[in-house]
Amino acid sequence: xxxxxxxxxxxxxxxxxxxxxxxxxxxxxxxxxxxxxxxxxxxxxxxxxxxxxxxxxxxxxxxxxxxxxxxxxxxxxxxxxxxxxxxxxxx
Amino acid sequence: xxxxxxxxxxxxxxxxxxxxxxxxxxxxxxxxxxxxxxxxxxxxxxxxxxxxxxxxxxxxxxxxxxxxxxxxxxxxxxxxxxxxxxxxxxxxxxxxxxxxxxxxxxxxxxxxxxxxxxxxxxxxxxxxxxxxxxxxxxxxxxxxxxxxxxxxxxxxxxxxxxxxxxxxxxxxxxxxxxxxxxxxxxxxxxxxxxxxxxxxxxxxxxxxxxxxxxxxxxxxxxxxxxxxxxxxxxxxxxxxxxxxxxxxxxx
Numbered sequence: 102x103x104x105x106x107x108x109x110x111x112x113x114x115x116x117x118x119x120x121x122x123x124x125x126x127x128x129x130x131x132x133x134x135x136x137x138x139x140x141x142x143x144x145x146x147x148x149x150x151x152x153x154x155x156x157x158x159x160x161x162x163x164x165x166x167x168x169x170x171x172x173x174x175x176x177x178x179x180x181x182x183x184x185x186x187x188x189x190x191x192x
Numbered sequence: 193x194x195x196x197x198x199x200x201x202x203x204x205x206x207x208x209x210x211x212x213x214x215x216x217x218x219x220x221x222x223x224x225x226x227x228x229x230x231x232x233x234x235x236x237x238x239x240x241x242x243x244x245x246x247x248x249x250x251x252x253x254x255x256x257x258x259x260x261x262x263x264x265x266x267x268x269x270x271x272x273x274x275x276x277x278x279x280x281x282x283x284x285x286x287x288x289x290x291x292x293x294x295x296x297x298x299x300x301x302x303x304x305x306x307x308x309x310x311x312x313x314x315x316x317x318x319x320x321x322x323x324x325x326x327x328x329x330x331x332x333x334x335x336x337x338x339x340x341x342x343x344x345x346x347x348x349x350x351x352x353x354x355x356x357x358x359x360x361x362x363x364x365x366x367x368x369x370x371x372x373x374x375x376x377x378x379x380x381x382x383x384x385x386x387x388x389x390x391x392x393x394x395x396x397x398x399x400x401x402x403x404x405x406x407x408x409x410x411x412x413x414x415x416x417x418x419x420x421x422x423x424x425x426x427x428x429x430x431x432x433x434x435x436x437x438x439x440x441x442x443x
Contacts, residue, residue, distance in 0.1 A: 149247065176203075
């Protein structure tokens, strides 16, 4: 019988792990919402859609150099927002 | 204090957007900069966290069908009842064609630079390996032996397969250096022509094969499953293409 990875993963998902994953999803969503829309757009295109800088530049109509610098600032702001949310959660 | 490289090169390196030369420059810097090394790890953790969180779900096939069906119906009706629209569509298509050509040419310039650089290094490494006593690896036709040898030396899992039945006999493996990074090399033989297949991890998406020749050697480069492969040989380019297909289907 073949090893079913999906089935195995499903059986590993306990209520605790699901709750932790749900909590992290909520934190990430809230942190992303604090970013300026342009930064959020670029970050999502890169990290979730896997677009190249050139593709992001074409979609957002900004130069490739601006994509790189915006991505850097977006990531820094996201770190900062996540750090703030962690401090709020665990004073 | 932030390192000067953190903004100028680190992001591009992390996203796999630097040319080989710039990436090598950054990797040299990375050996001595704890700040950049830490930031690289943090970036990786953040990416994993974003991707694992499943922040949104793609639309199901059924929902896509429901959305697309009325749109297709509207498009069909509009075209039928408005023949002049074809003129505008033709003009738009012409503009699109020009835009695609411009983008393709732009990408070609970048790709050509990269390919020339990469091809130069892989062909040089191939030629070095042909010198007597320069193999410095494991000589074995047993895929499990070669895999075992590479596991202790390469920092990634190397997909090792023997294609002797298809005319590409595995002869061994070694570790080499391309663009200042350690890469695994599988050595095959085709009609007495040695073929070096250089393999290293990449962050880039899968890509179709790109081929070229340098001096009297042919090369074919492709990416599959976050690994980059570059096969070099003086064998016919058709043979390299066949090896690419065999490796691609087994990766």
